[in-house]
Amino acid sequence: MDEVLLRSLTPQVLGVVVRRGADFASAEDAVQDAVVEALRVWPADPPRDPKGWLVTVAWRKFLDAARSDSARRRREDVVDVEPGPVSTVDDTLQLYFLCAHPSLTPSSAVALTLRAVGGLTTRQIAQAYLVPETTMAQRISRAKRTVGQVRFDQPGDVATVLRVLYLVFNEGYSGDVDLAAEAIRLTRQLAAAIDHPEVAGLLALMLLHHARRAGRTAADGSLVPLAEQDRGRWDTTAIAEGVEILQAALARDRLGEFQAQAAIAALHADAPTAAETDWVQIVEWYDELAKLTDSPVVRLNRAVAVGEADGPRAGLAALAEVDDTLPRHTAVAAYLHERDGDLVTAARLYSEAAGKVPNFAERDHLTRQAARLNTRLRG
Incomplete structure (x- = not known):
């Protein structure tokens, strides 16, 4: 049973079912039912066309639910349509835009996308937001109802999509759910479709962080701090690509938070050793980032950089200005x-x-x- 394949196909199948006319909430329910069926059937009888199999089963699940619903008559134009062949188009990125619809708050859009497209559990999303699981479940349910009747081809908010992609990347990077590669793939698609320096900045940031992944853990799975990492294990090809993308974005003189974060990551990646890290310039980039976001997390990370650039007591003084519950x-x-x-x-x-x-x-x-x-x- 190839669960990685199943996970990668789930958002594509959801996109197909929504594009055929299903409302978002019903489509997600149908696709989840199809996934459960796949987990039961595929080990003994794997399909030749996994995506086509999932689409067929999900569409039938949706039709069964629609026909049994009291609103059947209002959906006759949907249930009587001949489905036709399965499209080869990957609708995953379009689903991100649907979930980032302007009618949703940014937090709801991120949560919905992580659940419906990223495949994270409500518990994992709640942990990312530092809220109770019941609170997150209610937020996701309200978001699903909100986008229930939104046309699939309506655009969403690009800034929210970027935040979604970065959260997915970070969740994957943690090792709990490996979505980092998928987040990079989707960000590449977005960069190819949208000429925006912040999209490029996010792609550069992901590549630069991902390049250091092999050095972040020891053989026993324990974390290796940045200063102690074997830099020979870093992916120099990904670093070079990330730096090139970042330089092109910065040259457009439209600085955004992801470009600033990528610049910090590039300075870490560029240092041959931890001792040669340009901490003074990193502090300057954190100052720029603080102006853009006013984020307490940025101020926390800045305190570390100040401690490296100006000494630990200067770092502690900077830390004293940060909320100690963070x-x-x-x-x-x-x-x-x-x-x-x-x-x-x-x-x-x-x-x-x-x-x-x-x-x-x-x-x-x-x-x-x-x-x-x-x-x-x-x-």
Whole structure:
């Protein structure tokens, strides 16, 4: 059973069913039913045309539901249409625009897309937003109702689509659900279709982050901090492509947040060693990024950069201006205190930070850091 293939086909099939006339919510229900059927049937009897099989089953599921619905008469023009052959067009990107419809709030658009197109569970999306799962389930249900009758070919908001793609990429990058490659593929499609520097900036950012992926984990699965990564494992081809795309975008002099983030990533990728990183220029880019977004996460990351450029006490001063309830705030404080030589405080903060993160790999890394310092203190 090729679950990777099934996952990649699901949004394409959803696009076909919506394009044939199904409302969004009913189409998603039908496609999910078809996926369940595939999981049951395919191991013993794999189809020659997986996409065609899924479309056929999903369309039949939709018709069965439509015919049994009390609104059957209003849908006769849909249920009586001959489906015809399965299109070879990949509607996945168009689905992103549907989910980013202007009638939705940005947060609802992102959540709906991650659920319907990205294939993430409601629990995973809730964790990404730091809200209860029940709250996210209600948000997604309302969003599905909102876009239920929207024509499939109406455009959505490009900025929201970019945020969606980046969230999908980051979810995939975490290792929980590997969607990073799919996010890059869709962003390439978007860049080919839309001449916009921020689309190019996002593509560059993804490529530059993805290029370092092999160096981020050790053989035992533990996290490897950026300063300790084997840079020989980085994908130099992807780095070169990302830098080239970024330079072309910056040359248009229409700076946006993804271009600024990509510039920071490029400076990290360009440094032969961690010690040769141009932290002063990175701080300058974080200043630009803060002007564009006014994001507390940006200010948190800037505090780390300040600590590298101007010393740990300067970093701690910058960190003092950031909301201390922000995720990773305690971990950053621990790192800066360690850099400043206060190992007792650093060990305590690493231990506290480990108890606050839901990701196992990150929790394990922080626990190891606390244990390392405690061992030094006992010695």
